[in-house]
Each structure stands twice: as structure tokens, then as C-alpha cells.
Amino acid sequence: MQYSNLRQLCKRANFLPSLKILDVSHSHGLTEIIDFSLCPKLEELILVDCTSLIDVHESIGNLERLMYLNMKDCKNLRMLPKNMCMLKSLKTLILSGCSNLDEFPVEMRKEMESLDVLATDGIPLRLERSLTILSSFPCSLVELSLKGCNLSDDVFPTDLSNLSYLRSLHLDENPIHSLPVFIKGLRRLDHLSFRDCNRLESLVGLPKVHQMTTIEGCISLRKIKYLPNEQQSRINYVGGNDNLVEWENYYKIEPIDRVDVELIKLLGMCNLESMPAVRMRHPLANRNPKEIQPVQGLYQDGIFSTFFAGNEVPGRFSYKSTKSSISFIVPLLLASHRIRGLNIFATYARARNYNDISPINHQLLTKVSNKSKGLKWIYRPDFYGIPGEGEDMIWLSHWKMENETILQCGDQVVVSVVADVLIQIKEFGVELVQEHQNNIMISTQHNTKSDPNHPCVIGGDLSMREHIPGIYFLGHSKEYVEDTMKFPRGVLYRLIMDTDEEDIGMLCRCIAMNYTSSKHLQVHLYSIQV
Secondary structure, eight states: OOTTOOOOEEEEGOTTOOOOOOOTTOTTTEEEEGGGSSSSOOEEOTTOOOOOOOOGGGGGGTTOOOOEEEEETHHHHHHOOGGGGOTTOOOOEETTTTTTTTTTTTTHHHTTTTTOOEEEETOOOOOOHHHHHTTTTTTSSSSSETTSSSOOOOTTOOOGGTTTTTTTTTTTTTTOSOOOOGGGGSSSSSSSEEOTOOOOOOOOOOOOSSSSEEOOOTTTOOOOEEEETTOOEEEEOOSSOOTEEEEETEEEEEEEEGGGHHHHHTTTTTOOOOOOOEEEOOOOOOOOOEEEEOOOOETTTTTEEEEEEOOOSSOOSSSESSSSEEEEEEOOOOOEEEEEEEEEEEEEEETTTTTTTTTOOOEEEEEEEETTTTEEEEEEOEEEEOOTTTTEEEEEEEOOOOOOOTTTTTTTEEEEEEEOOTEEEEEEEEEEEEEESSOOOOHHHHHHHOOOTTOOOOSSSSSGGOTTTTEEEEEEETTHHHTTSSSTTHHHHHHHHGGGGTTTTTTEEEEEEOOOTTTTTEEEEEEEEO
């Protein structure tokens, strides 16, 4: 009886002993429900948008078979009947939008043993009533939604960890600044959502979330860190995370003048204060990178990168090329020396067909192959510089390789740098970094201070990045690699299959893939000069 003109429901003349589902949604004139004993077999009661309904009859507690109760947007509902806790079969209770609801029966917590799903979205929980309402939640809850409840750091209690069966928690659109303490004790979560919590600044101490954590629209979020020894969960984002600069086990960025001094020296950089600001691509931003910012340092999967304008490359590079790859044999080292890693640079510019409305998720990748050992590391930086019109840009990176078995004397190494059709690689080079074993070039202070989130250097435990045996994908998700393998002419596919080291100078076809917000796949064909 949706959109009815009913004012009263359930009179003695309307005895309906077999009724199981009653839906009077959007009956805006409905003010009261008299007696539920008239429909004792009711299993579902739907009162959505009954805006004149003020209270619910006490007899609702006698509905022993009621499993679903939806009172969404009953904006004038003031309270729930105390004997509502007698609903032993109730599994789903939806109160979203009941903005004038002041109190819950405190007995709910102990008595409603079957309640799995509770939604209280849009009920503003002021400090004086929040403790009463939140402490009334039954321990049996599997799904809890508190979207838009005006929950601040002061309002949140610390004892909701008793919701030990909780698998889905939605805290969207609340003015919290940090991770509520009780979440650290929830060990069965499959879904955790902070969508559009625009004051949220940090998520430190995240527990393992088995399927998805959502941070879309958290415009103030700067840091994500997990509980010790907890595996990271998949993070879902669509945009609006422009300020996220530290994400444990993924990346960390900081101004170049804060980067460890020894690392700056290792790369041969100087005059940092005079480096002009650049445009940077941010993977979580929902806008084109039009704003310029100071030069940044990026730590990602044991690799340090920085991007800056110019074509004068600092440091010394033994191997340089304008082609797509460089091959060399690791030379014999003095007994007192060892290999610390590689320095790699690339100078690049806009391609001729580049324009300001081009997609900003370009392909810019480096691959290091140890042919002698059958190992490959393919890296795509999440952040990179966007060159201006007529401007050259330099990508300078250091690859730490502290495991002495990864690169050894006599190994054949091939390094490649490639980009998609929108970026032209002008030149790139490689330098093998050696050091005296008694003179550590990168201090241990740097390893713990500037790069605490990425202790795994190449040759360390990168098992989470080995999506194909013998090939480590740094800066790539497993899903992205699997999708790429379906399209055998893309840039990443060519790096995987070593086709970048064959047919040098040929004109090939590149598939540039871009997923739209509607999640439909768009495929564009471009030509690319390798």
C-alpha cells in the first residue's frame, strides 16, 4: 500500500492473520499504527518515508516472526518502544534518516540476539545522547552503518570492540580526524568505509580488512599505517585523496629538502633550494595536475625517485642511450667493494600529439633484467612530473640492491625505460653504485628515518609483487597486471615479454587503456616510437 492516504493502520476490522509482508512506504499521512496483534505472522514491515509517524505501538514486540523492519526517513519518529528488544527473530533494522530519534531501548544490546544489520545513517548523535545509543548496539551485529551521524573523535566511545562479529562498518561522512580506537580490536572486518570523511587526517593502526577499505573523498587524509604484522588490505579510491603522502607498504613522498643528505649526495644533486616547482601527477587526485609544487622525493618499493625540470643530469653515468635499452656486464669488483644498487635517469618531454586534455595516467616505466639469473623488476612510479610545453624533465632514481646475490660480477644486465605515446623519452642512463664495505654510502639512519615503510629492497621479500614467476612488479597491483596480459601490445606487456629489447626503432601499436568512472573499458590505439 505504498503512497497511500492512510492515517491509521491496523484496526480490529482489518484482522489479517496470514499477512507476512506489509509495505506502506511513502504514506505521508500515516500518524500511528494501533495494534500489531492483528497480523501475528508478519515477517517484513516497511515504513519508509512515513514522515508523519511519531511512534510505534508497543505491540510490535509480540511479532515473533518479524525479521525485517525498515523505517528509513521517518523523520518525526521520536523513540522506539521499549519492548522492541523482544523481537527475537529480527535480523535487519534500518533507521537511516530518522533524524529526530533520541533514544534506543538499552535492552537491545542484551536481548536482540539475531540482529545482524543495523543502519542509523543520518541520525545526528550529539555527545549527550551518543553514549546511550551506541552502547545499545547488540553484540550480534554483522553490519553496522553510521553514515552522516555527526560522530567526532570526542563522541566515539572506546568500547565498541565488543562487536566482535562485525564484518562491515560504514563511518562515511563523519567529522572524525583519526582512526577510532575501537576499530583496532575488530578482527573479522571484510569492509570498512570512510567515504567523504573530509576532516580525516590519519588512519594509523588499521587492522586487517579482508576485502576492502574505502577512502574516497577523504580530502584531508595524509597518512595510512597498519597494525604491526598485519597484512595490508585492498584500498578502494576513486579520487579526492590529493593530500595522501604516506601510505605504508605503498609509497611515501616528502619535499626534496627533507630527503636524507647521504641519498642526495649519492645521486649527485645540489642547489636544491634553486630547483623550480613542477607539476606532479598524483594517482589519487580527482583533478588534472595544473598546480605546481616544490620538487618531491618518492619512496616506493625500495626505490627512491625524484622529478625536476631540465636536461642537465646530475651525477656520473657510465652507460647512456637514446634507444630503448642498455645492456652491460657487471664488472669485477675489488675485494673491499660491494654493489649497493643502481642509479637510473631518464630525460623526457611531451610528445607531438600531447595536449592539455590528454589523460594524465601516462605509462612511464623502467625495467631491470638480470639475464644471467632470469629475474626482472618492472617499476612504474605512482607520482611523476608532468613536463610543460617545450620543457624537458628528468626522472632520477636509486634502486637499492642490498642482497649480494642479486647482482654479481659477470651477470648480464639489461635496463629499459619506456613510455606511452604521450611521452617522448630522449635519453636515459645507468650507473652501477659501488661502495667500500667499511664506508656505507647510505646511512642506516636513512633506512630507519626517511624510508621506514619500505624496508624491503630489491632482493628482499618482494613476494607480494611477484605476480608472474621471476618478474616483480613494483608500483603495479595484481589486478592491473592481469588486465594488461589480456592486451598483448601494451607498454607493460612488451616489457614483460622483452619485446622492448627486440625490433629497436620499429613503429609498433600501443594500446592505451583508461577506465572511466562508469567502469566501462575504453581502448584507444596509438602509434609509439620505441
